[in-house]
Amino acid sequence: MPVSVFDMQSLQHLWGTDELRTIFGEENRIQKWLDFEAALASAQAELGIIPAAAAKEIASKARVENIDIAAMSAEIRRIKHSLVPALKQLQAACGKENGEWVHYGATTQDVVDTGVALQLKEFHAVAMRDLQAVGRELARLAAAHRDTPMAGRTHGVQALPITFGHKCAVWLDELGRHHERLVQAAPRVLVGMLAGAVGSQASLGPKAIELEALMLKKLGLGVPTISWAPARDRFTEYTGLLAMLGSTLSKIGNELFNMQRNEFGEVEEGFSDGKLGSSTMPHKRNPTSAENLAGLSRPLRYNAAMMVEGMVQEGERDGIAWKMEWKALPECCLIAGAMLFQARNLLAGLKVNADVMAANLDRMRGYLLSERVMLELSERVGKQTAHEWIYEASMLGITQKLSFADAMRQHAGLGKLLADDEIRDMTDPAAYLGQCGASVDRVVAAQAGWLG
Numbered sequence: 001m002p003v004s005v006f007d008m009q010s011l012q013h014l015w016g017t018d019e020l021r022t023i024f025g026e027e028n029r030i031q032k033w034l035d036f037e038a039a040l041a042s043a044q045a046e047l048g049i050i051p052a053a054a055a056k057e058i059a060s061k062a063r064v065e066n067i068d069i070a071a072m073s074a075e076i077r078r079i080k081h082s083l084v085p086a087l088k089q090l091q092a093a094c095g096k097e098n099g100e101w102v103h104y105g106a107t108t109q110d111v112v113d114t115g116v117a118l119q120l121k122e123f124h125a126v127a128m129r130d131l132q133a134v135g136r137e138l139a140r141l142a143a144a145h146r147d148t149p150m151a152g153r154t155h156g157v158q159a160l161p162i163t164f165g166h167k168c169a170v171w172l173d174e175l176g177r178h179h180e181r182l183v184q185a186a187p188r189v190l191v192g193m194l195a196g197a198v199g200s201q202a203s204l205g206p207k208a209i210e211l212e213a214l215m216l217k218k219l220g221l222g223v224p225t226i227s228w229a230p231a232r233d234r235f236t237e238y239t240g241l242l243a244m245l246g247s248t249l250s251k252i253g254n255e256l257f258n259m260q261r262n263e264f265g266e267v268e269e270g271f272s273d274g275k276l277g278s279s280t281m282p283h284k285r286n287p288t289s290a291e292n293l294a295g296l297s298r299p300l301r302y303n304a305a306m307m308v309e310g311m312v313q314e315g316e317r318d319g320i321a322w323k324m325e326w327k328a329l330p331e332c333c334l335i336a337g338a339m340l341f342q343a344r345n346l347l348a349g350l351k352v353n354a355d356v357m358a359a360n361l362d363r364m365r366g367y368l369l370s371e372r373v374m375l376e377l378s379e380r381v382g383k384q385t386a387h388e389w390i391y392e393a394s395m396l397g398i399t400q401k402l403s404f405a406d407a408m409r410q411h412a413g414l415g416k417l418l419a420d421d422e423i424r425d426m427t428d429p430a431a432y433l434g435q436c437g438a439s440v441d442r443v444v445a446a447q448a449g450w451l452g
């Protein structure tokens with residue numbers, strides 16, 4: 001019976017996808033072990049180490065369909081070894097003579113770690129595909145809302161005008177760096193191993209280096225320069241990058257969550273027929289997609305931290321630290337993959353309320369343009385005097401609930417210095433967007449390469 005949120009039928013859609021569960025499911029995990037054994041036997045036969053007939057039969061029988069997983073699991077519990085029961089079944093599936101050549105010269109960690117690398121290779125392709133899809137949605141929103149004014153906020157309150165396109169371009173620019181990091185990391189991470197019990201390759205004979213390279217070429221993985229059984233930086237780097245990516249996606253989710261508050265109402269996530277917000281309040285439309293995206297990065301980061309712990313290894317192999325990866329690494333991938341999938345859907349269905357954004361800009365009644373007025377007046381009266389006058393006008397105006405324009409009109413210095421048409425112009429948010437539009441254009445153009 002499922003006990004994990006990754007497997008419960010009622011919850012698994014929040015924590016992964018069917019595609020990701022297939023990649024990290026038990027059947028595929030075992031199949032990757034068998035792929036290792038088939039590639040090893042094939043490479044050994046090519047190099048004249050084992051008979052060609054044995055390699056051919058091992059490859060033909062190295063299918064998960066030939067493994068009784070229940071029986072294998074029972075035997076794992078009996079003998080307390082995670083791989084040998086599967087190898088015994090593969091051997092039994094082959095003829096007596098050919099079966100003797102199964103797993104010749106390899107050790108368990110060679111198989112398991114290379115199997116994980118093969119799973120990561122599959123995951124990496126999915127993650128890069130979905131990252132591209134998220135990037136495309138952000139590029140679309142950035143371009144469409146290049147000139148849609150909204151309040152820029154610092155410390156949780158309104159600061160200066162920006163555009164919604166500018167906000168999306170900042171997110172896109174950040175995702176572009178994650179894409180670059182993942183591309184650069186792939187050759188370091190997607191590496192297999194045929195090192196033997198302590199990494200010396202003594203069991204593999206004089207052709208060990210050639211054998212390892214040939215086997216890993218068949219599997220489509222990189223070749224290490226030395227054993228990495230006790231060097232867990234590869235997988236740790238990858239999960240660390242996923243944690244960074246998840247934090248960016250979480251930031252986007254959290255921002256869109258807050259922008260959907262009734263008091264703001266600047267965006268709305270897609271509403272599907274029958275979507276229910278509350279068991280007691282029929283009117284509610286909760287930002288469930290944004291809040292789930294915002295929350296998932298927390299367990300992702302903690303699992304990535306566990307991977308860092310696993311880097312502290314003892315000797316040439318450490319089962320204590322190694323086995324932590326069996327939990328943390330798949331969960332990092334499932335969560336990060338779920339976040340990419342959900343982010344794409346959230347952004348694709350997002351409704352942007354430009355009129356509400358404009359109305360929210362007016363909530364400050366012009367005061368968020370104080371910087372512009374100060375800079376404009378600095379050339380006339382000096383920066384310090386301009387700052388002092390605008391501060392005086394602002395504090396009095398806010399206290400008396402005046403608009404910024406009226407507060408300036410009532411100030412002795414500003415009222416004499418500025419005409420009404422100047423005040424109206426300098427308190428227009430759309431006229432103080434700086435380089436927002438140009439920045440959006442620059443980011444969308446710069447990121448076009450990986451977005452396809």
